[in-house]
Each structure stands twice: as structure tokens, then as C-alpha cells.
Amino acid sequence: MTKSPSQTASETVVSPRVQQHIIDDERAGQRLDNYLISQLKGVPKTLVYRIIRKGEVRINKGRTKPDYRLKEGDTVRIPPVRVANKATPKAGKRLTESIEASILYEDERIIVINKPSGLAVHGGSGINLGLIEALRDARPDQKYLELVHRLDRDTSGCLMIAKKRSALRDLHEQIRNDRVNKVYWALVEGRWANRKQQVNAPLKKNTLQSGERVVRVDPEGKPSLTRFRVLEPLKGSTLIEATPVTGRTHQIRVHALHAGHSIIGDDKYTPREVNMAFREQGIKRLFLHAAALEINLPGSGKRQRFNAPLPEELEQGLKALRNE
Missing domain, CATH: 3.10.290.10 (RNA-binding S4 domain)
Incomplete structure (x- = not known):
């Protein structure tokens, strides 16, 4: 030709x-x-x-x-449209098996996955392959697979994938109308006071001179609200539950920092010496986990809650702190 x-x-x-x-x-x-x-x-x-x-x-x-x-x-x-040739990244067998094994729920409209830490939800910004690309690669006959929402790369836990455009529209409408409840578990430095039950502080994205993107509390930022609850006091730290009412980038991480208790393992907002001290307890990653998600199931409207168990490495870190 x-x-x-x-x-x-x-x-x-x-x-x-x-x-x-x-x-x-x-x-x-x-x-x-x-x-x-x-x-x-x-x-x-x-x-x-x-x-x-x-x-x-x-x-x-x-x-x-x-x-x-x-x-x-x-x-x-x-x-x-023409584009320059480049190798299309393929998901390895180990990655696809890991993703399939992490599925908490699936029907003809949605998938809920307990996303592993360290896996980006999508490619871009130097990342060739994310969870959604790997899932599409593993399921070539599935015509429609789209992220409903996002989690930071180092955050683990409940993540929703839509298998139909109608399901995506339904879930986005639920998110806009505050009908989706998200619950996170986080380990923060210091003793979080029981009376400190929410942080209501506007957040604004910033770019440092180095090019690194960060989020800060700023009067000119977008309104942001997170509710907090103490789950367990531990040595030099507190296991807390965080429920974001709004959905801003890095919201829980920055609101915890604003409250005076940054999240353990956060290499962007937590002092290095704090992270190093907890590494000795076996906590070598961001201790932020999307533990639960509650929605109205697209199609049936039935209210359903999904729970994602803590990854083994975080459980072991808590066990070490309890033994202290």
C-alpha cells in the first residue's frame, strides 16, 4: 500500500x-x-x-x-489525526493479577478496587502506565472503563471504575449532591485531641520554584472541609478517621498538617526526620488509606457500603506501635 x-x-x-x-x-x-x-x-x-x-x-x-x-x-x-510512533506500554501479568485480586465488588456497571499504594490511577507526568490503563489492557473486550474519581499514587483503598457511561454520570451526580460518603484512615504525628473534630480551611494549589506542586491553606483558595475522629491513640501518634466533605487535591493531607498533625510517611508535607523515625517501626509509605465508600448502586439505587482492609504493611506498623 x-x-x-x-x-x-x-x-x-x-x-x-x-x-x-x-x-x-x-x-x-x-x-x-x-x-x-x-x-x-x-x-x-x-x-x-x-x-x-x-x-x-x-x-x-x-x-x-x-x-x-x-x-x-x-x-x-x-x-x-496522526501521531509519532512510540511503544505502547503493556501491563505485566503480575500487575494485572494484583489488580484483579484487589477487586472488592463488581457488577455490570461498576468495579470497586482496593487500590495498592504506589500505583497511579492513570498514566501521565512521567508515568507510562496507571491502574486504568492496566485494567483496559487486561480486559480488551470491555468497551468502556473510566475512573469515577481519583486517589493519590501513594494512597491505598477504595477506588471506583465505571463500566458504563450511564453509571459514570450517575456516580458523578451522587458526588455533586454529597450522596457519596468516603472514609479514610490516617496515622498522624502527635496526640490528636478528641475535641478537634473538623478543619474548615480554604485550599489553593501552588507551584514552587523547583516546579514541585503543593497545596496550601490560603484565604484565596477553594472552600474545603474535612471531619476528623480519633480511632486510637498510639505512641507519638494517633490513628484517625477522616471524612472529606469537599474533594480537593491533597485535602486530608493538608488539613491534617494545618491541624498540627501531619500524616506519617508523607514525603511532601511531613518533616523527613518524623518519617525516618516511623520507618524504624516499619511504616515506610504514606499512611493514608481509603477505608470505606458508601454509594447508591447505579441501576438499582440500593445503598451499599464497601470496606477495604488495611494493607498488611500498615497493619504491621500499627502492631509495632501498640507493642511500644
Whole structure:
């Protein structure tokens, strides 16, 4: 087959010609940028936003913006797209088996996974492969798999994956209307007072001169509220339960720090000497775990709670502290 003059051996044609997609009920309500990312597999997000900005993507023959919410019956024009060849990362057998073994619940609409610490929920920012990419790789026949929400890379525990667009819409609506309850367990330095039951402090993202991104309490930040409860006082530390009312980046970590008790193992917000002291007790990672999640099941509406047991390494760390 003869190559077109504009196609080189170092390029892959993702979309060989203009495509016209008609949006059905399953995709209605999705943002345009997220829809294109799901359709143009392997295309960098920067390129997706570029073709939208240049007007090459059209909705009902008109230009639009990345955050446009698709409507049932919309016609989406997708231009021809080529990207440079690069090896597509593949999930190893050990990783896929680990993810499958971590599934707490699954039906025809959702999956709830007890995410391991150290595994990013998605690729990007120097990470080739995240949990969602590994799951898609392990289940090639599953047409739709999308993250409902996110957990930090080093946080373990309950994570939801939608298997249908309608389930994703349902769960996002529940999140917006405060019908999803999330409970985290964290080990913090020092003795947390029982009377300290919530932190209500606005949070703002910042970028340091080094390029590192951090979150800080700032009057100009977004309103943020976390409720706390003491579970168990331990030597030099406290096991607490945290329930975020809002859902800001690093919210629990920064609110705990603001309360004067940073989370053990947090290499971004906790002093190094504190982390080193607890490493001797076997706590070598961020002690933050999404222990429980309560939702209305998409489809049935039945209220259901999922519990993710603490990982073995955190249990062993608690045991060492109790023995002290």
C-alpha cells in the first residue's frame, strides 16, 4: 500500500479520515475533551486540545470549547489525526493479577478496587502506565472503563471504575449532591485531641520554584472541609478517621498538617526526620488509606457500603506501635 506524502514511517494514523460521530444517550453529558481522549487512543492530550482550539473539531458544524457538554443527537466532526510512533506500554501479568485480586465488588456497571499504594490511577507526568490503563489492557473486550474519581499514587483503598457511561454520570451526580460518603484512615504525628473534630480551611494549589506542586491553606483558595475522629491513640501518634466533605487535591493531607498533625510517611508535607523515625517501626509509605465508600448502586439505587482492609504493611506498623 502506498503511503500518503504526509505520512512517514515514524507516524501512526489514529484517525485516517474525517469522522462524523452521532452522540447517543450513553455519551450525553460527557465533556468534549474527555470524549475525544476516549476515541483517539494514544493521542497526546496536548494534540487533542490543539485540534479543538484550531477549530478542526466541530459540533453540529460549529466551533466549540473543550468543556462543552455533549448532547444526545450532537454530530461531532473528528479530523484526520496522526501521531509519532512510540511503544505502547503493556501491563505485566503480575500487575494485572494484583489488580484483579484487589477487586472488592463488581457488577455490570461498576468495579470497586482496593487500590495498592504506589500505583497511579492513570498514566501521565512521567508515568507510562496507571491502574486504568492496566485494567483496559487486561480486559480488551470491555468497551468502556473510566475512573469515577481519583486517589493519590501513594494512597491505598477504595477506588471506583465505571463500566458504563450511564453509571459514570450517575456516580458523578451522587458526588455533586454529597450522596457519596468516603472514609479514610490516617496515622498522624502527635496526640490528636478528641475535641478537634473538623478543619474548615480554604485550599489553593501552588507551584514552587523547583516546579514541585503543593497545596496550601490560603484565604484565596477553594472552600474545603474535612471531619476528623480519633480511632486510637498510639505512641507519638494517633490513628484517625477522616471524612472529606469537599474533594480537593491533597485535602486530608493538608488539613491534617494545618491541624498540627501531619500524616506519617508523607514525603511532601511531613518533616523527613518524623518519617525516618516511623520507618524504624516499619511504616515506610504514606499512611493514608481509603477505608470505606458508601454509594447508591447505579441501576438499582440500593445503598451499599464497601470496606477495604488495611494493607498488611500498615497493619504491621500499627502492631509495632501498640507493642511500644
